[in-house]
Amino acid sequence: MRNHRKNTVLAAAAIAALSLGLTACGGGDGATGAKDAGSAGSAQVTVGTGDSATATAAGGTADQTATKNGSGSTDGSTSGGSTAGGSTGGSTGGSKAGSTSGSTSGGKSSAEAPACAYGDIKVTAAKADEVPTEHIVLTATNTSGRSCTLLQYPLIAFGPIQTAKDVPAVAKSKPAAPIVLKAGEPAYANVRIALGGVHEDNKVVNEFNVNLFAAEGPAEGSIVVKAPAGGIAVDEAAAKTGYWTYELRNGADEF
The missing domain is CATH 2.60.40 (Immunoglobulin-like)
Known part of the structure; x- marks a missing residue:
């Protein structure tokens, strides 16, 4: 009876040791995978900033790359905003032309000199x-x-x-x-x-x-x-x- 219990305890200890060994091996693979995944994600972001097609092929976020490269809001506001075709050129040209033509046409009209008394x-x-x-x-x-x-x-x-x-x-x-x-x-x-x-x-x-x-x-x-x-x-x-x-x-x- 005592030998049977001893064997049972040893068997349980052996199983526990084996479980711990397997857990240690599995944990190492998980950490490595996470590290690799992080590196891959980092590489995708880096490549994506230079080339959206490469980022897409590598699994990166093409939307982020397109937004950064396209700069839609920045380019649009510079070329099509108020500076190029808006208030600066329009108001300056319009007011200058209007005031010039008005003052010129107004200066031509003058009352005749009255009769000398x-x-x-x-x-x-x-x-x-x-x-x-x-x-x-x-x-x-x-x-x-x-x-x-x-x-x-x-x-x-x-x-x-x-x-x-x-x-x-x-x-x-x-x-x-x-x-x-x-x-x-x-x-x-x-x-x-x-x-x-x-x-x-x-x-x-x-x-x-x-x-x-x-x-x-x-x-x-x-x-x-x-x-x-x-x-x-x-x-x-x-x-x-x-x-x-x-x-x-x-x-x-x-x-």
Whole structure:
């Protein structure tokens, strides 16, 4: 009986030892397999980053590789985003073109210069270089500080305004367009005052009045003009005036 128990104990011990040996061998294979699997996974990731086809063949994740290589979001935002075709180029070009065309077209339109009033103009008189004196030259200078239009011809009265004879204008001296004077600029009119020589109807004039035209006719107010030194001998029956011009012209202003 004692021998049988002893044999039984030895048999049990032998079986236990055999089980432990098998477990140790199995554990070694499992660790090696896990290590190999980890290495293979690592290799797949490394290969996959360089070549998606190789990663797929090796069992790697092709989706991860494609996402990394494709860079869809990065490339798309750079080439098709706001920088290439969006707000920067569009707003700059549009606003620049719009402001340029607007300011250019707006600058072309300007109001016409108003008619010169008697307070805008200074008129002086000088004798023509001739003996005896038959003509004087009137110079009208814009003293208003702004542009104004000098219309028609000077309305001259060689005596009291209420009774003086109107001095008619010579049609051939009329310019093609109204005379627009900038601030400080002059205009001229040639005036015949007599036919020369001594005449019983001549009268000595030391000063006279000049009126201007407005758009609708003679303007209100008059300019008192001093005659050249020594006065001028005026024959009202022979007196004529030219139109205002930028400069006196041979032929047109000779009468």
